[in-house]
Amino acid sequence: MINRQEEDIRSCAGCGVKLQTEATDKLGYVPAAALEKELPICQRCFRIKNYNEAASIALDQDDFLRLLGGIAGTKSLVVHIVDLFDFEGSLISGLQRFVGNNPVLLVVNKIDLLPKGINPNRLLNWVQKQTKKEGLKVVDVVLCSAKRNIGFERVIESIGRHRGDRDVYVVGATNVGKSTLINRLIRDYSDLERELTTSRYPGTTLDAVHIPLDDGKEIIDTPGIVYKHRLTEIVPRDVLGALLPDKPIKQLVYQLNAGQTLFFGALARFDFIDGDRQSFSIYISNALQVHRTKLERADELFAEHKGELLAPPSREQLEDIPAWTRHRLNIRRGTDTDIFISGLGWIHVNGASGALIDIHAPKGIRVLTRDALI
Structure with a gap:
């Protein structure tokens, strides 16, 4: 023993x-x-060895940044996977200063979640524009759905084109589909049955798995980074099923007058403070309920019905989630704007007359405005 x-x-x-x-x-x-x-x-290596499957493991932000700090000294292609549904929330801020001169390939996953009929060229242009705003230089942007096997051949082609004789570092936040994509790379690039049953894996890093490639190089699968500014990281596990969409989201359109409120379960609240009557398009998981009320009744409604009529989460689960904080947003006249709530989705302001909006969300959750995605 x-x-x-x-x-x-x-x-x-x-x-x-x-x-x-x-x-x-x-x-x-x-x-x-x-x-x-x-x-x-470990169980993660066991699953890679026996099932060609990488499990998803998470690191907190400080540990992840220490891991990133070593990439600049390597000769690697960095594959950064982001979630299109939570683009700003899953993008690794400051990645450029950690990777040195190594090229970065941006793989934008979960395009299958957007409503059908979206122009892919518009999506690509939007992603390139937002990426540039974030200061990230990339050699290519690939749109895909690893789960639905959409565009994956383009991911493989782009990796092959930009890798040369480099290793491949795969980085990303949690819940972006990184392990799904890693598993596809393993099947396409690595003869694991021969390599992994005869010797120790070539990596000894405490928080990354090194997967041998047929040409002697490696895929370095880094654990997912935990960003507490995403709702998906602070809600109980059994709420994730409602929060994370698994099929194309359906656009919800509300015609609102100033002085009206929308609740997204008990996860966030949208107050239309001032502006002409106009429409707002909601892009969130189909499993979440939206409840409309008058602004003057919103506080009372939340106090009485949170966790019940307004759910998820339950009343008991709300005790472990930070209290809401208010974000006041002034949407300028004539702009085409999304209000983005990390991990929840976004609200498109359709009117051309401008609007004054308050968003209430758990403290620390990222709330921002951006150029409209759709």
């Missing part, structure tokens, strides 16, 4: 991470029985 002291210092024979038996969603998890093996490997 292996005693607790020995267990505490054992490392994965695959990726080198310190093994632990408590948290299945954290790095280094291994079932206790597996520690009896001479060369135990």
Whole structure:
């Protein structure tokens, strides 16, 4: 038997991470029985070895930035995966200063979630414009849906065109579909059955998995970064099913007068403070309920019905979510503008007359205006 002291210092024979038996969603998890093996490997490496499947593991922001800090000294292609539905929330701010002279390929995932009929060239132009605003220089932008296998051949083609003799670092926030794309890369690029059953994986980094490629290079699968400015990171796990869309979102259009309010479950609130009567288009998960009321009744309605009529989350779950803070936004006349709430979706202001809007969302959640996506 292996005693607790020995267990505490054992490392994965695959990726080198310190093994632990408590948290299945954290790095280094291994079932206790597996520690009896001479060369135990963590559950993540086990799934890569036996099922050609990479599991999704998350790091907090500070640990992730320390990991990024080593990329500049490598010769790599950096594949940055973002979620089109949560573009500003999932983009890694400041990535440029960490990657040095290494090229960055931006893979924009989950295009299947947008309503049908959206012009792909418009999407591409919008992404390129927003990326430039964020100060990120990229060698290519590829739109895809890893889950629906849309555009993935373009991802493979672009990686092949820009990689040369480089390793491939794959980086991204949690819930952007990174593990789905990694699994596709594994199947396309790596003979894992031959490589991984005969020797230790070539990586020893504590928080990344090194996956050997047929040409001697590697895919470095980095854990997903946790950004607390996204609603998806602060809600209970059983709320994610309602928050994260899994099929094309349906546009909801509301004709509102000033002095009206929209609740998005108990997750956020939209107040139309001032402006001419106009329409607002809502782009959120189809599983979320929108409730309209008068602004003068909004506080009372929330106090009485949060977690019940206004749900999710439940009243008990709301106790673990930061209290709302208000964001006042002045939408200028004649602009084509989205109001973006990270992890929830966005509201398109359709009117040309301008509007004064208040958004109430949990403290720390990113709320901003941007050029309209649709």
